[in-house]
Amino acid sequence: xxxxxxxxxxxxxxxxxxxxxxxxxxxxxxxxxxxxxxxxxxxxxxxxxxxxxxxxxxxxxxxxxxxxxxxxxxxxxxxxxxxxxxxxxxxxxxxxxxxxxxxxxxxxxxxxxxxxxxxxxxxxxxxxxxxxxxxxxxxxxxxxxxxxxxxxxxxxxxxxxxxxxxxxxxxxxxxxxxxxxxxxxxxxxxxxxxxxxxxxxxxxxxxxxxxxxxxxxxxxxxxxxxxxxxxxxxxxxxxxxxxxxxxxxxxxxxxxxxxxxxxxxxxxxxxxxxxxxxxxxxxxxxxxxxxxxxxxxxxxxxxxxxxxxxxxxxxxxxxxxxxxxxxxxxxxxxxxxxxxxxxxxxxxxxxxxxxxxxxxxxxxxxxxxxxxxxxxxxxxxxxxxxxxxxxxxxxxxxxxxxxxxxxxxxxxxxxxxxxxxxxxxxxxxxxxxxxxxxxxxxxxxxxxxxxxxxxxxxxxxxxxxxxxxxxxxxxxxxxx
Amino acid sequence: xxxxxxxxxxxxxxxxxxxxxxxxxxxxxxxxxxxxxxxxxxxxxxxxxxxxxxxxxxxxxxxxxxxxxxxxxxxxxxxxxxxxxxxxxxxxxxxxxxxxxxxxxxxxxxxxxxxxxxxxxxxxxxxxxxxxxxxxxxxxxxxxxxxxxxxxxxxxxxxxxxxxxxxxxxxxxxxxxxxxxxxxxxxxxxxxxxxxxxxxxxxxxxxxxxxxxxxxxxxxxxxxxxxxxxxxxxxxxxxxxxxxxxxxxxxxxxxxxxxxxxxxxxxxxxxxxxxxxxxxxxxxxxxxxxxxxxxxxxxxxxxxxxxxxxxxxxxxxxxxxxxxxxxxxxxxxxxxxxxxxxxxxxxxxxxxxxxxxxxxxxxxxxxxxxxxxxxxxxxxxxxxxxxxxxxxxxxxxxxxxxxxxxxxxxxxxxxxxxxxxxxxxxxxxxxxxxxxxxxxxxxxxxxxxxxxx
Numbered sequence: 006x007x008x009x010x011x012x013x014x015x016x017x018x019x020x021x022x023x024x025x026x027x028x029x030x031x032x033x034x035x036x037x038x039x040x041x042x043x044x045x046x047x048x049x050x051x052x053x054x055x056x057x058x059x060x061x062x063x064x065x066x067x068x069x070x071x072x073x074x075x076x077x078x079x080x081x082x083x084x085x086x087x088x089x090x091x092x093x094x095x096x097x098x099x100x101x102x103x104x105x106x107x108x109x110x111x112x113x114x115x116x117x118x119x120x121x122x123x124x125x126x127x128x129x130x131x132x133x134x135x136x137x138x139x140x141x142x143x144x145x146x147x148x149x150x151x152x153x154x155x156x157x158x159x160x161x162x163x164x165x166x167x168x169x170x171x172x173x174x175x176x177x178x179x180x181x182x183x184x185x186x187x188x189x190x191x192x193x194x195x196x197x198x199x200x201x202x203x204x205x206x207x208x209x210x211x212x213x214x215x216x217x218x219x220x221x222x223x224x225x226x227x228x229x230x231x232x233x234x235x236x237x238x239x240x241x242x243x244x245x246x247x248x249x250x251x252x253x254x255x256x257x258x259x260x261x262x263x264x265x266x267x268x269x270x271x272x273x274x275x276x277x278x279x280x281x282x283x284x285x286x287x288x289x290x291x292x293x294x295x296x297x298x299x300x301x302x303x304x305x306x307x308x309x310x311x312x313x314x315x316x317x318x319x320x321x322x323x324x325x326x327x328x329x330x331x332x333x334x335x336x337x338x339x340x341x342x343x344x345x346x347x348x349x350x351x352x353x354x355x356x357x358x359x360x361x362x363x364x365x366x367x368x369x370x371x372x373x374x375x376x377x378x379x380x381x382x383x384x385x386x387x388x389x390x391x392x393x394x395x396x397x398x399x400x401x402x403x404x405x406x407x408x409x410x411x412x413x414x415x416x417x418x419x420x421x422x423x424x425x426x427x428x429x430x431x432x433x434x435x436x437x438x439x440x441x442x443x444x445x446x447x448x449x450x451x452x453x454x455x456x457x458x459x460x461x462x463x464x465x466x467x468x469x470x471x472x473x474x475x476x477x478x479x480x481x482x483x484x485x
Numbered sequence: 486x487x488x489x490x491x492x493x494x495x496x497x498x499x500x501x502x503x504x505x506x507x508x509x510x511x512x513x514x515x516x517x518x519x520x521x522x523x524x525x526x527x528x529x530x531x532x533x534x535x536x537x538x539x540x541x542x543x544x545x546x547x548x549x550x551x552x553x554x555x556x557x558x559x560x561x562x563x564x565x566x567x568x569x570x571x572x573x574x575x576x577x578x579x580x581x582x583x584x585x586x587x588x589x590x591x592x593x594x595x596x597x598x599x600x601x602x603x604x605x606x607x608x609x610x611x612x613x614x615x616x617x618x619x620x621x622x623x624x625x626x627x628x629x630x631x632x633x634x635x636x637x638x639x640x641x642x643x644x645x646x647x648x649x650x651x652x653x654x655x656x657x658x659x660x661x662x663x664x665x666x667x668x669x670x671x672x673x674x675x676x677x678x679x680x681x682x683x684x685x686x687x688x689x690x691x692x693x694x695x696x697x698x699x700x701x702x703x704x705x706x707x708x709x710x711x712x713x714x715x716x717x718x719x720x721x722x723x724x725x726x727x728x729x730x731x732x733x734x735x736x737x738x739x740x741x742x743x744x745x746x747x748x749x750x751x752x753x754x755x756x757x758x759x760x761x762x763x764x765x766x767x768x769x770x771x772x773x774x775x776x777x778x779x780x781x782x783x784x785x786x787x788x789x790x791x792x793x794x795x796x797x798x799x800x801x802x803x804x805x806x807x808x809x810x811x812x813x814x815x816x817x818x819x820x821x822x823x824x825x826x827x828x829x830x831x832x833x834x835x836x837x838x839x840x841x842x843x844x845x846x847x848x849x850x851x852x853x854x855x856x857x858x859x860x861x862x863x864x865x866x867x868x869x870x871x872x873x874x875x876x877x878x879x880x881x882x883x884x885x886x887x888x889x890x891x892x893x894x895x896x897x898x899x900x901x902x903x904x905x906x907x908x909x910x911x912x913x914x915x916x917x918x919x920x921x922x923x924x925x926x927x928x929x930x931x932x933x934x935x936x937x938x
Contacts, residue, residue: 038817038818043583043584043585043586043587044582044583044585045585045587045817045818046554046556046817046818047554047555047556047578047579047582048555048556048557048558048815049555049556049557049558049574049575049578050557050558050559050560051557051558051559051560051561051570051571051574052559052560052561053560053561053562054560054561063532063533063534064532064533064534064535064536065534065535065536065537066536066537066612067535067536067537067538068537068538068539069537069538069539069540070539070540071540071541071542071543071560071561071562072542072561072562073561073562074562084538087612088524088536088537088538088612089536091526091536091611091612091613091615091616092526092532092533092534092536092612092616093616094533094613094616094617094619094620095528095531095532095533095616095619095620095623096532096533097530097531097532097533097534100534124581125578125581125582126581126583129582129583130583133583145739145740146739146740146741148818150818182739182741184739184740184741184860185860187860187861188858188860188861189740189741189858189859189860267530268529268530268630268632269529269530269534269535269632270529271529271530271632271664271666271671272529272632272633272634272662272663272664272673273634275852355560357539357560358537359535359537361535393857394855394856394857394865395853395855396853396854396855396865396866396867396888397853398852398853398867398869398886398888398936399852399853399867399869402936403867403888403934403935403936405865405888405890405933405934407855407857407865425857425858427857427865429888429933429934460525460527460634460636461523461525461537461636483865483890483933483934484863484890
C-alpha cells in the first residue's frame with residue numbers, strides 16, 4: 006500500500022503541488038445494538054480508498070477515490086492538485102508548514118483480546134443479557150451497544166515520510182430509560198457515550214456492563230420520582246469523572262484548537278475566546294488546572310503513533326498551573342501562528358476526508374483529593390454525574406450542561422437524589438473556581454467516539470483523562 | 486466513480502444474485518448502491534483554504550435468514566471479488582446473529598415516483614464553478630472578513646430487493662453558506678437549491694455583510710420571556726427536534742414522544758407536511774428500504790395528524806401503520822428520520838412580521854441546541870449570527886447572543902403562533918432532514934441568560 010500512496014503523491018507533485026501527502030486506508034467496523042432483551046441491529050462496514058492532499062499557494066486541494074489501485078491513486082493525486090489550483094480565484098497568503106523531520110515507521114495499538122475473535126453469539130448474549138437486567142430493574146427502554154473500529158493506514162508525504170499504523174478501537178455502553186407521565190429519565194453506563202479506547206475486547210469485559218445493569222435500571226426508575234434539582238445562583242458543584250470529560254472536551258479541547266483560534270472554522274464549528282497574544286500568560290483556571298494533549302497514553306481513544314501528517318505522537322501542555330500555554334495544532338496552523346512545531350493533532354475520519362486539527366487525549370492531570378473527600382468537605386452543594394445535554398457557544402466560552410443524575414450534599418453527606426440537574430458558566434470563571442481534584446486512582450481515560458467538526462463534517466475519536474472535581478459558586482438548576 | 490443509476494441497479498442485482506447463490510432463494514436481501522460526487526469549497530479569513538472532492542461508491546446490503554438479520558456496507562471497489570466478500574460477511578453474520586423478533590420483512594414491489602430534483606449542470610460542476618461563487622460572496626462583503634463554503638453534490642442511487650422491488654433515483658444539491666464578520670458581530674447568508682445556477686454568491690455575500698453590520702456593537706438584554714420573530718434557519722432547527730423526538734415512529738412507540746395524534750397540540754395557524762415532491766425540496770423519491778416517499782400531512786391546522794415510520798416502526802405500531810419512507814442508513818437505532826419538511830407560507834412579509842411585535846427579539850439563527858428531555862421538548866441553546874431587539878414594530882439595537890431554555894413544542898402551541906412569513910428558505914437540518922420553512926412570529930421564548938454569563 007505504500008507504493009499506492011507514493012504513486013498518488015508523485016501524481017500530485019507532477020500536477021503542480023508544492024507539497025503532497027496521501028493516505029491509503031482500510032477500515033472495518035462492527036456495531037451491534039440490543040433493545041429490551043433482543044439484538045436489534047448488527048451492522049458492519051468495510052471502507053477502502055485513497056485520499057490525497059495537495060498544497061498549492063494558500064489552499065489545500067483534496068481528492069479521494071474509493072479504490073486502492075495505483076491508477077486510481079494517480080488520478081486522485083492529479084485531481085487533488087487541480088482542485089487546489091482552482092482555489093487561486095480566491096487566494097490568500099501562501100500556506101507554510103512547520104518543519105517536521107520525515108519519518109519511517111510503524112505503530113500498532115495494543116489489543117490483548119482480538120474483538121473479531123469474540124463470537125457474534127457471545128456478543129449478542131452479552132447485550133441481550135444486560136438489557137434484560139435493565140428492564141427487570143425498572144427500565145422501560147433498555148439499550149446496549151458495542152462498537153469496533155479496525156483501521157490500517159499507510160501515509161506517504163512528498164518530504165519522505167512513510168508510516169503505517171494499525172489501530173483497533175472498541176468499547177460499549179448501555180442505557181436505561183424510564184418513561185413517566187410527563188417526562189423521561191435516563192441512566193447510562195459507563196457514560197452517555199459509553200467507554201471506548203484504542204484497545205481490544207478486554208475493555209468491554211473490564212467495564213462490566215452486566216455488573217452495573219441492575220443499579221443503572223433502578224436509578225432510571227428512581228429518577229422519575231426524585232425531586233427536581235433546585236435552582237441556585239451560586240453553590241458548590243461537584244462533578245463526577247464522566248461529566249468532567251465532557252467539560253474538558255467542550256470548554257478546553259475545542260477552545261484550544263488552533264484552527265478555530267485562527268478563524269478557519271469560523272462559519273460552522275466557530276472560533277475561540279482565546280487570543281494567541283495571551284498564550285503563555287492568560288489565566289484559564291485555578292492553579293490545580295493542568296491539561297495536556299497526549300496521544301501517547303496507552304489505550305486511550307485519542308492515541309496513535311503518528312498523526313495524519315506523519316508527526317510522531319508527543320505530549321503537549323495545554324494549561325499548566327492554570328495558565329494557558331499550548332494549543333492543538335497541525336503543521337499549517339502552527340506555522341501560521343508562529344509555533345515552532347506541530348502539536349501532532351491532525352487526523353481525518355477516513356480516506357475520504359481532509360485531515361484537520363482534532364483533539365488527541367485532552368485531559369486533566371489528577372490532583373490529590375477524592376470524590377469522597379470532596380463530598381465530606383462540602384456543607385451545601387450539588388453532586389452531578391453522567392452527561393445528559395451539552396450546549397456551548399461558538400467561542401467556547403458560555404456553556405450550559407445537564408447531567409443524568411444529581412444528589413444534594415448537606416453537611417458533608419450525600420443526601421437526596423435530584424433529577425434534571427443542570428449548571429451553567431463562563432469557562433475561565435468556572436475553571437478558576439476549581440478547588441479540589443480527584444487523585445490518580447480516580448483517573449479514567451474516557452473516550453468520546455462522536456466529536457463532530459469540519460465541512461464536510463467529520464466524526465472524530467477523542468480521549469479525555471479526567472477525575473472528579475469541585476467548583477465553587479456555580480449557577481445550577483436552569484430550567485425551561 | 487460517477488456511477489449511473491442503470492449501472493447502480495446492475496450492481497444491486499449482481500449482489501442479489503450472489504446472495505441467492507450462496508444462501509439460497511429463501512434468503513431475504515435488499516441492496517442499496519450509491520454513486521456520484523460530492524465537492525465542497527471552503528473559505529475562511531476571506532480566501533479558499535480547503536477545497537475537497539470525493540467520488541462515491543457505496544453498497545449497503547441487508548440480509549435476513551429465517552429472521553436473523555445482519556447488514557454490511559462497502560465503500561470501495563465493486564468488483565466481483567469484493568462484492569462476494571461483502572455477501573459472505575453478511576451471510577456469516579446473519580447465520581449466527583440472534584433472531585430478530587421485530588424484523589419487518591422486505592418492501593413489496595411498488596411504483597416510485599421521481600421527484601425530479603436533478604440538474605445536469607450541477608452534476609457536472611467543477612471546482613472553478615464553486616470558486617467563482619465564493620469570489621462573488623467575498624467581493625460582496627466589501628472588505629468584511631468572510632468564511633463559509635460552496636458545495637455541490639450529485640447522487641445516483643439504486644435499490645433492489647429479493648422480493649422483486651427495485652427503484653432508481655438521482656438528486657443534486659448545491660449550497661453556499663457563509664458569514665461576514667465585523668469586529669463585534671458575525672452574520673450569515675445562505676442559498677441552497679437543486680441547481681447551482683440558483684446559488685447567487687453575490688446576493689448571499691451582500692446579505693451576510695448587511696446583516697453583520699446591522700448586528701455590530703451589540704448590547705446586553707436582561708434574560709426573560711420575550712416575544713420573538715424567528716428567521717427560517719431558527720425555525721428549521723425547531724423542526725429537527727419535532728421530527729426526531731416527536732413525530733418519529735420509534736419515539737412514539739417507546740413513549741418518549743410528546744405527540745398525541747388527533748390532539749390540537751399546535752397553534753391552528755401552524756401546519757407541517759413531509760413532501761419530497763415539493764418543487765422547492767431536494768432528495769430522492771425512496772428511502773433506504775426502497776419504500777416510496779409519499780406526502781404525509783404531519784400537522785394539519787394545529788392538530789397532530791400523522792407519525793413518520795420505517796418498516797420496523799410501522800410494524801411495531803400495528804393497526805394499519807405503514808412505512809412512510811423514512812428509513813435511513815444506520816438509522817434503526819434512531820427510528821424514522823430523513824424528513825423533507827414543508828411549512829406552508831403565511832401572508833406576512835418580513836416587515837409585516839416585525840411590524841406585529843411591540844417589544845420582542847428577532848433571531849436569525851440558533852446554535853448548539855440540545856434537548857434536555859424529549860418528552861417535554863425542552864431544549865437549551867444559543868442565538869447566533871445576529872439577534873436584535875424589536876421595538877414598536879421595527880428592528881432596533883443589535884443584542885449580544887443569548888442562551889435559552891425553551892420547550893419547542895410549547896413555543897408552537899395553541900395561541901403561540903402570531904404570524905407566519907410569506908417567504909421560505911430551504912435549510913438542511915440533520916440526519917438527512919431538510920426543511921422548507923418561513924419565518925415565525927411566536928408569543929414567547931424563554932431566554933435564560935446572556936452568552937457572556
